[in-house]
Amino acid sequence: MSAQAFGASMPTHVTLNDVASMAAADENHRYELSPEGVLSVMPPADPEHALLVMRMIFWLASHGYEAEQIAADCGIDVGGGRVPDLTVWAKGMPPRRARSSYAGTSGLLLAVEVVSSGSEIVDRIIKKAEYAKAGIPRYWIVERDGGATVHRNVLNEAGEYEPDQSGPQPLTWLLASAPDIG
Numbered sequence: 001m002s003a004q005a006f007g008a009s010m011p012t013h014v015t016l017n018d019v020a021s022m023a024a025a026d027e028n029h030r031y032e033l034s035p036e037g038v039l040s041v042m043p044p045a046d047p048e049h050a051l052l053v054m055r056m057i058f059w060l061a062s063h064g065y066e067a068e069q070i071a072a073d074c075g076i077d078v079g080g081g082r083v084p085d086l087t088v089w090a091k092g093m094p095p096r097r098a099r100s101s102y103a104g105t106s107g108l109l110l111a112v113e114v115v116s117s118g119s120e121i122v123d124r125i126i127k128k129a130e131y132a133k134a135g136i137p138r139y140w141i142v143e144r145d146g147g148a149t150v151h152r153n154v155l156n157e158a159g160e161y162e163p164d165q166s167g168p169q170p171l172t173w174l175l176a177s178a179p180d181i182g
Contacts, residue, residue, distance in 0.1 A: 014039050016081045020100040023075075035079030035130065042119070045085070052114050052148055052171065053085050059175045060088060068094040075102040076111070078134040082127060085142075086112035088181055109181050110138040128153070132161050137182055142171065150174050 016033055023031045032040045045053070053072055060070050069089045075081050077098040089095055093107025111131050113123040123141055131139045132155060139161055143149040148171035153161035 013037065016077065016100045016102060019081050020075070020102065024101070030073070030083055032082050033080040034126070037080070040122070042116075045114075046116070048144065049085070049114050049116055052142055052144070053112075055171065055175060056086055056112065056142075060179060063179050065179070066091070071095055076108065076134075077102040077104055078130045078136075080130070082130065084111040084127075085114045086110075088112075088179075105134050105136055108136050110140065111136050112140045112142060114142045115144055128161055132159055135159070147171070 014033060014037060019031045019033045019039065028044065030042045030044065032042070034040070057070055057072060065088065069091060071087045071089070072085065073083055074087050074095050075083045076087065076095070081100070081102045087095065087108060088110040090107040090109055095103035095108070096106070098104030113127060115123045128139055128141070135155065137155050139153045141151040141153070143151070149168045150171055151168045152164035154164055156162050
């Protein structure tokens, strides 16, 4: 199909329902929608990215977090539809649909993004602002810098993220400690 033919079949205004339908029909891409209506289409995670997320999932599970509290690639409604690489939910408050197939943020304790080539600005700046505005208490950014540096951010009383007091740490340090998620 040509780009012109594909573009002609796109709606003039993309909604969260449209994005959910596109994602359901295409297992080879991830779809996100900014609150301003900007559609992002990304390839699936590469093996290194997927392994970083799995290491964190196993770490959380080994410290008592239950399966319904940990979700990978769970779409969340933050005014648009974002798909963090990993989310952690309060006990007894698993992700629940809000609009379309995207979960609301009630009970969401932590959103984690693993930075990939091409997602640097979105992960470090745009999603950080959107997640703060949505009131997500913690936001972690995992760099793919050899040491997998984790930047842990905590929402302050002004509704903005500030760096955790211990500063950025390598993922191996984090995995050797107990989760401090709240």
